[in-house]
Amino acid sequence: MKNRVYGVAAIKSIMSNWNADFTGMPKTTSTGAIFGSDKAFKYPMKKMWENEGEKVLYLKSYIIQSEEKKEEKSKLQPRNLKERYEKIFAPDILENAKSDDVLKNLFSAVDVMNFGATFAEAKQNISITGAVQIGQGYNKYQDTIVETQDILSPFRNSKKDEADASSLGTKIMVDEAHYFYPFSIIPDNYNEYIGIVDGFTGYTKEAYHKFKRACCLGATAIGTNSKAGCENEFALFIECKDESKIYMPNLDSYIDFEKKNGKNRIKMNRLCTLIKDFTNAIAKIEIYINPLEIEVEESLETLGCEFEMKNIFTLENLNK
Numbered sequence: 001m002k003n004r005v006y007g008v009a010a011i012k013s014i015m016s017n018w019n020a021d022f023t024g025m026p027k028t029t030s031t032g033a034i035f036g037s038d039k040a041f042k043y044p045m046k047k048m049w050e051n052e053g054e055k056v057l058y059l060k061s062y063i064i065q066s067e068e069k070k071e072e073k074s075k076l077q078p079r080n081l082k083e084r085y086e087k088i089f090a091p092d093i094l095e096n097a098k099s100d101d102v103l104k105n106l107f108s109a110v111d112v113m114n115f116g117a118t119f120a121e122a123k124q125n126i127s128i129t130g131a132v133q134i135g136q137g138y139n140k141y142q143d144t145i146v147e148t149q150d151i152l153s154p155f156r157n158s159k160k161d162e163a164d165a166s167s168l169g170t171k172i173m174v175d176e177a178h179y180f181y182p183f184s185i186i187p188d189n190y191n192e193y194i195g196i197v198d199g200f201t202g203y204t205k206e207a208y209h210k211f212k213r214a215c216c217l218g219a220t221a222i223g224t225n226s227k228a229g230c231e232n233e234f235a236l237f238i239e240c241k242d243e244s245k246i247y248m249p250n251l252d253s254y255i256d257f258e259k260k261n262g263k264n265r266i267k268m269n270r271l272c273t274l275i276k277d278f279t280n281a282i283a284k285i286e287i288y289i290n291p292l293e294i295e296v297e298e299s300l301e302t303l304g305c306e307f308e309m310k311n312i313f314t315l316e317n318l319n320k
Contacts, residue, residue: 001207009183010180011232014229017174026146036179115134129189141177141259145174147175151170173229178257178264182250216315233293271298272302282303285300289312
């Protein structure tokens with residue numbers, strides 16, 4: 001794959017907590033603006049890929065600590081990077097491995113092929129700048145309210161000797177939020193590895209299609225308590241032509257969101273103004289929406305590029 005891609009993906013959060021800080025509150029900037037980190041966006045995508053049988057390196061997994069370590073009790077703990085690498089590829093292969101072999105293995109993992117890697121383990125010090133770069137996802141809904149819910153545990157606190165009743169917990173959520181994430185795909189980031197890694201041809205269309213599918217379905221697919229109520233609702237992909245030399249800024253800044261007549265409306269008039277001078281360099285534009293809840297104003301179809309509007313859940317074309 002040679003062409004660059006620019007886009008935006010939006011996550012809806014209803015009575016849920018898409019990305020909490022260490023206090024349990026929705027993550028905010030110093031000015032109080034609610035946002036979600038790129039890590040929060042990538043995590044459901046990685047879980048979706050793993051559940052579908054793909055190789056995913058940078059994802060937490062667990063191991064029972066060996067009982068041979070007499071000084072420590074056997075317990076459940078997260079794998080370190082070496083253990084995770086060898087679980088995916090082969091046991092005890094990393095210590096004397098060649099860097100080109102490690103690179104080949106890394107690029108065979110779908111998350112590394114898309115997002116890159118920082119790998120410093122067992123005499124290897126490898127840093128791969130990912131072809132896919134994802135920004136921070138700001139909540140564009142102005143009326144978001146943070147809700148706090150008390151939860152009664154079925155157990156007393158065993159760490160308090162005087163405790164004689166069930167303990168209380170707290171669940172923190174937002175009533176409604178809409179996070180918009182900008183992203184770019186720059187295949188040229190991998191050019192330096194072509195010819196170094198045996199059989200490596202750079203970022204692939206297969207990797208792009210896997211990213212695009214997870215971009216549309218990852219949040220909807222994940223099933224955790226805090227993210228029940230989170231789902232994908234919008235995604236935009238602007239694919240440049242192979243020979244194109246244009247560079248675009250983060251596109252989320254040019255998209256506005258509002259609620260009107262019970263519908264979630266995405267306004268893209270400023271985005272159309274931004275890219276109207278780039279149309280000769282654009283090969284294709286795709287927009288994915290939840291058609292039952294989303295209305296798109298100022299469709300990019302008016303720009304004259306090849307354009308498709310699709311259902312974000314079924315990935316089927318809505319133009320037909």
